[in-house]
Amino acid sequence: MRKFIVGNWKMNGMSSDLDEIVAISAVAQLHPSVDSALCIPATLIDRAVTAVGAFPIGSQDCHMQRAGAHTGCVSGDMLLDAGAVLTIIGHSERRAAQQEQDSDIRAKAEAAKAAGLKTIICVGETLDEREAGKALDIVLGQVAHSLPEAAAGDWLSLAYEPVWAIGTGRVAEPTDVADMHAAIRAALVARFGAEGEKIRILYGGSMNGDNAAVLLALPNVDGGLIGGASLTAAKFQPILAAAQVSGE
Numbered sequence: 001m002r003k004f005i006v007g008n009w010k011m012n013g014m015s016s017d018l019d020e021i022v023a024i025s026a027v028a029q030l031h032p033s034v035d036s037a038l039c040i041p042a043t044l045i046d047r048a049v050t051a052v053g054a055f056p057i058g059s060q061d062c063h064m065q066r067a068g069a070h071t072g073c074v075s076g077d078m079l080l081d082a083g084a085v086l087t088i089i090g091h092s093e094r095r096a097a098q099q100e101q102d103s104d105i106r107a108k109a110e111a112a113k114a115a116g117l118k119t120i121i122c123v124g125e126t127l128d129e130r131e132a133g134k135a136l137d138i139v140l141g142q143v144a145h146s147l148p149e150a151a152a153g154d155w156l157s158l159a160y161e162p163v164w165a166i167g168t169g170r171v172a173e174p175t176d177v178a179d180m181h182a183a184i185r186a187a188l189v190a191r192f193g194a195e196g197e198k199i200r201i202l203y204g205g206s207m208n209g210d211n212a213a214v215l216l217a218l219p220n221v222d223g224g225l226i227g228g229a230s231l232t233a234a235k236f237q238p239i240l241a242a243a244q245v246s247g248e
């Protein structure tokens with residue numbers, strides 16, 4: 001399986017950052033055996049797509065409706081119209097701050113698929129949940145309830161992101177990552193059969209150039225969702241390089 005390395009710029013990115021996006025697309029081209037993409041604020045998508053050409057640009061959310069009375073929201077059709085080819089759905093920051101539930105995430109993923117966007121659905125436990133020994137139950141519950149019935153196919157990837165590892169510099173132990181990814185894989189195969197083997201499972205949470213090689217070499221870790229270390233080409237490049245090596 002080709003590794004999939006996706007940057008998540010969160011609420012960062014102004015016109016003045018378009019040059020950095022172009023630089024990131026340029027380093028991505030130097031790693032042709034790795035699939036990569038950058039998910040940026042909706043305000044920049046159109047200009048970024050014009051600037052980078054074929055490099056995949058995505059969004060960080062997508063509304064569940066195609067159009068209508070939803071002030072401030074952006075639909076999958078609109079994102080596609082702006083040039084996006086993928087979207088992140090159900091990031092833990094949105095689950096927490098926007099109170100997104102598994103059912104919302106499932107509906108959004110269905111809408112993204114209908115619009116023709118590739119989709120990354122995020123799952124992950126909080127520190128309290130891990131310390132209470134509930135990490136596996138929480139994550140497998142999110143997987144069960146956030147994924148649409150028609151999940152199988154290369155339009156979908158999952159990202160396992162322990163909430164306590166996001167933006168904290170605290171990376172999950174490789175054995176814990178491997179265990180969780182194996183459990184997610186087993187759940188996908190139980191539900192979707194052989195197609196469940198093909199859904200890429202990314203790890204996210206403080207992945208950077210120093211730890212990417214170890215994480216990306218783990219079984220069932222098919223890529224990474226990268227926040228802070230995706231903001232510059234200089235930080236993103238070593239992760240792409242590690243993905244290239246682990247994919248060989």
Ligand code: PGA
Nearest residue numbers: 166167205206226227228
């Ligand atoms: P981080 O963010 O790499 O900055 O921890 C990852 C994410 O939130 O997707």
